[in-house]
Amino acid sequence: MTETTEAKPRKLIPISQPISVLPSDIARLYTHLHPIIILTVYYFCFPYLVADPVSVLFKALAPLAHLQITYCVVCLPQSSGGSTPSPTSSKGPTTRKRVQFAQSAKSKPTSVGSRITPAIISLLLCLSLSAPLLTVILILFGAPLTTHFWHNLLCATHISLLGVLPLFYVHGVNARMWREISGACLPFDEVWGGLVGAVVGAWLGAVPIPLDWDREWQKWPVTIVTGTYLGWFVFRFAGEYFLRGKRIEFD
Amino acid sequence: MARTSPENREPVFTPIAQNGPATASSKYKDITSQFNDSKDRGRPDSDIQTINRRKEIQFKASHFLLIGFFLWIFLLHAIGIYFFTKGFLLTRLVLDYKSECTAPPFDLGKQSPRTYTDGCWHPKTFDKAVIIIIDALRYDFTVPFSGIPHHFHNALTVLDETARQSPGNAFLLPFIADPPTSTLQRLKGLTTGTLPTFIDIGSNFAGTAIEEDNLLGQLRNAGKTLVHLGDDTWHSLFPGYFDANLTHAYDSFNVWDLFTVDNGVTEHLIPLLSTENTGKWDVLFGHYLGVDHAGHRYGPDHPATNSKLREMDDVLRKVITLMDDKTLLVVMGDHGMDVKGDHGGESDDEVEAALWLYSKKGVFGRGHNGKMEPPPTAKERPVGQIDLVPTLSLLLGMPIPFNNLGAPIAEAFVGPGKPDWQRLASVNALAGAQISRYQHEYSRSRGLAESIFSLPQGYWADGLQSWKEAVQHKERGDLYATAFEKFSQYQQETLRICRGLWATFNIPSMLEGIFILASAVGVVAVFARSSGPSTAEVVPVYLSHMTVLGAIGGASVLLIATILPGMVAKDTSLLGLAAGGIGGFGWVFLELQKGFSLPFPRSLWGWLAVVFTLSQSIGFASNSYTIWEDEIMLCFLGTFAFVAFAASIRQEFFIERILGMSQAAAFFVLSRLASLSRLCREEQMPYCRSTYYASTNSSTSAPWQLLIPLITAILLPVVIKTYYQGTRSYQGSATLWVGFALRMGLLGSAIFWVLDAADDNEWLKMSQGSLKMIKIVLARLLLGSAFVVGTTTFVYGNPCINVEVTPEANADTNDGVVTKPKSVKVFGYANVHGTRYFLLVTNWLLAIFLLQKPMGGGAIGILAVQILALLEIIDTNDLSQTAIGPVVLGLLGSFHFFKTGHQATLSSIQWESAFVALRTVTYPWSPLLVVLNTFGAQILTTVAVPLIALWKQPPKKPRLLSDVAKALATLLLYYAVINLATTMWAGWLRRHLMLYRIFSPRFMTAAAVLITVDLVGILVAIGSLRWNFASIAEVFGWS
16 A cells, blocks of 8 residues: 555644743742652651551541642642633644643742632542542552452552642643643653652552562552652652653654 | 555545456456556556466465474474473383282292282281371471470370380381472372482373382282272372272362361271271271371461371370281371471471381381480481382382382381391392392383493492302301391482482583573564564575574584484484574574664563563562462553553544554453453462352352353354454455354353253253263364364455445436446455454364363453454554564463463363363373363464454555564564573572472473464464465455
């Protein structure tokens, strides 16, 4: 068969831009402090987590959500599109340049009060949408189907609070953006890096489970949660400083 | 690779209309002429025919050469595995000779009564014997301990007590087991007197029954009544040996149960010892499992072990009081246990068992070494477990079994008081002479040089010399002592050499094998993954160089081996052959280097394939990752589906995006669904629950499981049809084969399994014989339609297309009469190669489906849908040139191997599948059926691998054959890397505790899979392309 000139590109051309932290000193300070605080707290909670995963994971939800909301409000530019999906997003992707996400917020930080509401909405979206979806994905990857329901749900909730909550905050529920997110074609920045890190970390967290070391911490889902936190921590910084602007390419 | 946009990949293809009437003679003539290359257009028909003819010959030649090249790869794999196995798998030839009562190997003159009543080779001491095995009775359980005692200390005291108080009645000795220390292997050693190796080359196909000469066989020959109580392993080793009325066997499987077996043994043992019952039996075997199970469950240092040992103590005291003085009592452990209470390996704790002999006659002694008391530790004065066989044989007046390598235990023959050197020398002479007989026969059968036994033969000659002198000088007792020494030395030295032959790894041979396998991986990697000229161009060069150099290499080594027989063995010429072949490939590759790129991954997909293969390979170094391989496969398949889903979202065209996303999601869900079918291996306990059969300790299906094949039979043809309809390919052969034959075949298989369950559970009021016959006829019918009818359909069938020709017509329009040109429509054009080739996959699917148990049938059905989903993912994301497609197929094969109720252990082989279509074992069909059952998943994925390159490709795409060859080579590469890794780890960990349980079976599985996949890939996948291409070329012309 002869080649035909292709009228349209076959693959999605991403228009998303890397997110920058708000240009205030407190934002720059807290964005570095935040992961360190979370990991330190995690480190001290670890023995209790090993002893009783379900109750510790559950009790940690509120503080974690609180810290993540604080982080969003203090450091991140909020979505300009809000909750209205862009009507033109599916029409001409190549012609539109959607840089206003980062731009608009960067220009003038809004008041703290007006930023808390979207952060709360992001939290609700994250709990109601991404946590159940991630639970299903965990089970598909081989998590226990019948026996560890709460373990799975709480593990998925932690992954989504860490990785997905800030994405809701900065990208809203814009359909085009979420297609790029689920197609994994966002450019690296600290928010996207955090999600990639949480997913990669959770995947690697499964590695020590089968080993016959007979350690208490090998039990489900301690290693997965630990991998999530460590991966999130590492890739957050890597995404911001080493990989910034780069995108994951499949081909 | 340039790809046409989806608009051009419409399922219906309309070639440019051509003038001229359509001839009825050739249905496809119109399109044939359309599809010839543009440069050929306008030439006369005869020219086109000539060109087509030339292209056909070209295709057939490259196809033929390709098969030759793949055969070379198969040869390299086979040679590599052969050399590694030769050095690694310790094998022993089982000789079928039996010792005769009337033919002692050593002439003792009048001292040999040669009758069963007085004793065969040596006068007998006892008429009857009670032989009690306390499984896992470690030596330190039986001797007093003065420090801070563990739970296992000082609980079983009767043995030491009697041996100390009345040395003439009893003795207690450390009893060293030869690894592997699993009960089955140990019982073989304890009854044949030889060293069981991992594989004993015998003449039986599946059974575990001992066929070589053994103590029980000799006893049965002599007309003794044997009774067995306890562990049912004895019955698989000695079927039909025991008196059916008195024998009571118990399941040895349930290690959590400490009491059923033991209580059963004691309950039946005690009454048999009473005076009114002693006449009913001659030799009584009791096998207690409680101590072993307590060890497995709690470990030795636990109160449960203590109470089990105390219970044994009570039982033995009772037995002693009940025994008469014609009876010999033997108590022994078949192996020990490690600190965790497990066994199987070769650590000191596992091999140091205890042996205690007792009789009321007072015939035992200690005199020969001056030590009266039982050794305080197992390191002093140990005897081998193989020594039991000659000891018992001579005490009971039996001939020593032919294959025995042990020596009579001195304490049993030395006599009380002053040592009886003459008696010791004569029993050792008998044992030694039998070993000498055996050693000659073994050397002869295996072609061993007699020279390797020259050292022990020297001892033997010395011993004979002393013996002769002792006979002449009756007054000099010390000469008998010398003869005894020499005969013992002869036995020990021969045993050492035999151990060397059977238990020493041949490292150079293993390294040769690994080197060849590694080079073969390199060859396949370069061939499969370096982009460059098409295989049609390079294969002839490779093939000629490999063949010529290989022939030179092999022939020259063979010549050296013939001229200098001592220097190299003949099979070294295979090494020359392999080296020549690899050298030839390397030579060509270096010459053509510029045309190639090195085989490194160039995209995330390529890296994913590499990560899957390598991480799995590295994982095989750990017993945990080997044990949990099934779960790891699920995680990898999920990862692929996850990434494929994300990649599909990036598709700009809506249809492709939805297709890719839905197929990835389906693939993901189906993997998890299939993972619900599990057959756990022992080591996965207690974190795994088997679902493959009705319950964890049954091997039959539950009634509800019979629905699974039925549901599969209803759904699968419908699902396959939807994949065909996507490209309007549900035409021609597909309607008949998928719509009717496959559906009926699957239904037939479902019925077969219902009948099988009816047979097992006696649901039908019908004689067993007629039900069996119906089953076998049905199974043969189904296999016949899969292979005979199916292959015929595949070879002679038309492509799954439909051609509609609209003749030239005049149509009245507003502008007047317009002549509408003749038009030709081809339905199913977009996937001509794929849909036709998939029919072959369904043939194999049908056969493999029949041979799986109901649960496995469901897994195979899921596998078929997953293959189709994978093909759609590969197509929509344009991945047919990357390694990911074949590697994921390989992962699917490995995954569904577990999902069809298999594990990488010898015990999980479903031997009964040989009898699905056969009444008795028939070569070669029975092994083939077992292979189809065991490696069904891998075979099905291998048959499907050409589809990676063929699915939805245009009929005359250039280099299509080359693409298929590379896809198959990539799949072989995956299995070859897995095989190389397991081979290397098994060799490296050859002293590991888990070698026999985990690493060695995994290596054997990988090697068997590689050989199977090689053969199926060459003979079926590549071989059948000829008919597929020819059938499509008949319509569209040769490319």
